[in-house]
Amino acid sequence: MSLVWLNGNLCEAAQAHVSLADRGLTLGDGLFETLRVQKGRVCHLDLHMQRLQHGGAVLGLSVPDAATVAQAAQALLQATDVQNGSARLTVTRGVAPRGLLPPQDGGPTVFMTVTAGQAKVSSVSLMTSQTIRRDEQSPLNRLKSLNYLPNILARQEAARAGCEEALLLNVQGRVAETTISTVVLQEGGEFFTPTVGEGALPGVARAVLLQAGMLREEPVSLARLKAAEGLYLINSLSVRQVRVFDGAFVRQSAAGLSRLCAVLDISLPA
Template structure:
């Protein structure tokens, strides 16, 4: 069962119109959230990112699109899907509706849908990493700037990058911007650890304004064991790093095992993950 504009319907009944702007132009945004025991993790961060993104895309925001409204709609969707147990992955899609060519019609009204699927674990896990291989994806580049960081449905680079990774037996790839700086992984933000220093690309480089990225930065902000820096990462820095790890809301932290001939450890990532789980339990 899915939630289609507030109505719970069977998945095979829900149909998106051929005139839907999300379908025709990628004129849509989405949030992927983790729900544990009836609680939407980091709901406020997801909601305010969605609202900020709608404003950047000049979407009209209906008066009823409050945080409480989406919380109720998500939990309503979870409740009717009995197979979700206590942990679920939820995708909330918001599009501009129908009408117009590139220029939307003034009568276009935003629509939303919510799809949920089960997750195996209640808390974030330490994932196997020794055989997790990455390389640079250099067929196409992201443009620096905040528009590249929107979580929109226009993900052509990530789609073909994922195909490239599979064809070349990589678990993931690191994406570059047009300045040849590393921006992120195909499915999450990137962190680089060298000694006691932890570095992640700034939003201005074109990386996603990740919700988990924000959580990690918040955890590290007052930690005396590390210094944190938001700065551009050169491909040459990968060979000198002690650790590389990828973050997103569903996986939490995925450590990278190797980049070309370089091997990494995951000590810092494990410590951060433990702190993250403690924060979630206490929250």
């Protein structure tokens, strides 16, 4: 039986209990982070914690510190013997009476789960969502909240159209991100991504590329995206190269893909 870490303790997943009155369940009031696990260790914990702490400040939600998260991950990975895969940390507002205003007392619910697997490199078909836009003015764009309904709707729209992923534009009609990934385009051997101010989530893989000097931030139009020499969707667990975009084939760059994977430390398929 699988194990989870819940409020400071390891327990069997089947025995883990979250109240039906938890605001994470009733209102989506909470945050999460999906962390890559490689060789038994969590990758880029500092970047994940920066985003989690920012999200906690925006929501007025108490989140665990880095030491607590590191200890939880270490205990859970050792107990499950997961060497490669992912760990998901979830923080909710906790149990509270009905109503939108959070209570002044009470504590958060914090839990972590792990899943075995490998970071993946693959190709994907992409379409521009016609129903969902990212509001570039919303403070929620810069955190990972438990409410993913707009992304879910866009992903369903893509599936109905026979595509594997949906591109989200902002209110101004410029590129923001996809439902689960940062958009990276290649031009003349350089890589670009929309700025956070365009509605893009400050992704961890994105931050790694920025820190390495591999990526430049600029507003990106839909036309520019379609003219790119290569188009990639990246997150902590994957690099996906777009092969078809809005029904048209996209140019492929083996060299560009290799450069991105090398910096992100993700192995190309044999």
